[in-house]
Amino acid sequence: MDVKAIRQQFPALNQEVNGHPLVYLDSSATSQKPQSVIDAVDTYYRQDNSNVHRGVHTLGTRATEKYEGSREKVRRFINADSTAEIIFTRGTTTSINTVAYSYARANLTTGDEIVINPMEHHSNIIPWQQAAKATGATLKYIPLQDDGTIAIKDVQETVTANTKIVAVTHVSNVLGTINPVKEIAQIAHDNGAVILVDGAQGAPHMKVDVKAIDCDFYAFSGHKMCGPTGIGVLYGKRDLLENMEPVEFGGEMIDFVNLYDSTWKELPWKFEGGTPIIAGAVGLGAAIDFLNEVGMDNIAAHEHKLAAYALKKIRSIDGVSVFGPEERAALVTFNLDDVHPHDTATVLDAEGIAVRAGHHCAQPLMKWLDVTATARASFYLYNTEEDIDRLVDGLLKTKEYFGDVF
Structure with missing residues (x-):
């Protein structure tokens, strides 16, 4: 990887903050955007701005081709079987809530279990707390090891025949723990x-293969992987999505509307009510092109060395x-001893260094x-x-500063 050449493609990195060259170490919160993504969104608004799926005019056709083209890029990026399994959402939060509302509330009852863990x-x-309250299900937690990892034996002991849903992050946004999601998926399915899988911190940093993991749902956001804010993805196995009801109703997601009843479009559109996030999807497609050009294995190796x-x-x-x-x-x-993380982040900002605290x-x-609270430096x-x-x-x-103060 030619990191120097890569950096030149990110306009926001080429600036000074408080008189110092910017050091951006907050990519776990949101990544910076390469010029190719900025240009893709700009071109959509300048040349192709139109609603999708509805118009037969040229702009509508171009917008639809770009929007659905991005869906295909996502499909290949995570190795899903079909674009029908790729739902565009506002982000990871919306994706998880969609499953918690549409799948969990329809399939859980008193005595059932939802299993998560404290690092989430x-x-x-x-969303799982609310699903448990609404259905009478029980929320259970896999215990963590002392170093903040999950032991397979603890998963095996926590997940039972009563467990109906397991939800786990691919990568912890605090600890950096990379969870054994494939093994956890096997245990879930065995029961x-x-x-x-919450892939908000996984999809940007490593190659994701949803078929190899054998996860039923995978959720991630565009803005953490060089794409725009406000766009995300919910992957779901087709048979599960087919049997789930939409959570938003209106235009785009309908097939026929009668006075007292309606029917829904086929996948994936039945989950995309209203005008979709077209520019965001176009930008996400451009971000995937950029990441693929660099190479996800190259990115993972570079970040491993940095960590x-x-x-x-x-x-x-x-x-x-x-x-x-x-x-x-x-x-x-x-954390620095005797220094609040917010104070640490404030002093670092004065030096042009952006970290997260809280x-x-x-x-x-x-x-x-x-x-x-803690301070966090995250790399990309x-x-x-x-x-x-x-x-x-x-x-x-x-x-030195706080030593002099105290």
């Missing part, structure tokens, strides 16, 4: 359950606590870690070891 993002906890380098450098600082396992995705979550939409995990294909060196220098300045 709120978007993969709250007659379906599995949803190892960052762990070594940050752990060399006295008075720092690092959270999560040794083998991890491209992020490091940490509970990262993972308050149960913060409680498990026995902290109220455009980051370098020099960025991490700048981060370490910034952390040393933070320690």
Whole structure:
């Protein structure tokens, strides 16, 4: 990978913040966008702006071809069998909620179990809490190992014949833990359950093969993988989606409407009510083209080196606590002793370094870690070891500053 050449394709990276060259270490929250994605969205609005599926005029045809062309790109990107299994949504949150409302509430009853774990993002906890309350099902948690990983034996002990849904993140947005989703899927299926994988932190950083994982649902967002905000994907096995009811009703998703009853379009459109997120889908397609050109295996290898380098450098600082396992995705979550993470992030921002601070939409995990908040540096294909060196220098300045204050 020619990271220097890659960086030049991201306009936002070529700026100064507070008098310093920007070091962007917050890609787990949202990635920066390459010029090709910006151009694709711009071209759609400048030349092809029209609604899809409805018009026979030229602009409508071009918009539809781009929109559905992006669906095919997503299908290939995650190795789904059919574009019928690719639902465009607003993002991972909407995708998970769609399954929690449409599948869970129709298939769960008192005595059934939903199994998740404490490292999940709120978007993969709250929908299941609500589904359990609505159906009388029980919410169960797989315990975590001391390093923030999931042991297969604990999955086997937690998932039972009463379990109907297992929901697990592919990669933790706090710990960087890469979960054994294929093995968890096998255990779920052995017990007659379906599995949803939250791929918000997985799809941007590694090659995803939904057939190899054998997951029933996979959810991810465009904005974390070089695409626009407001566009996401729900993959679902066709037989499951066929038997699920839509959660939004209106235009686009109907077949026939009568005065007292209506019928729905076939997949995938029955889940895409109203005018869809056309420009977002076009941008997501361009982002997939960009990632494929770089190569997902190349991205994963580059990030693996960055994560190892960052762990070594940050752990060399006295008075720092690092959270999560040794083998991890491209992020490091940490705290400086006696310095609030928000203060750490503020000092780093003064040096032009962007990190995330807070509970990262993972308050149960913060409680498990026995902290109220953490700082997080997350990396992507455009980051370098020099960025991490700048981060370490910034952390040393933070320690020096607060050492003088106290």
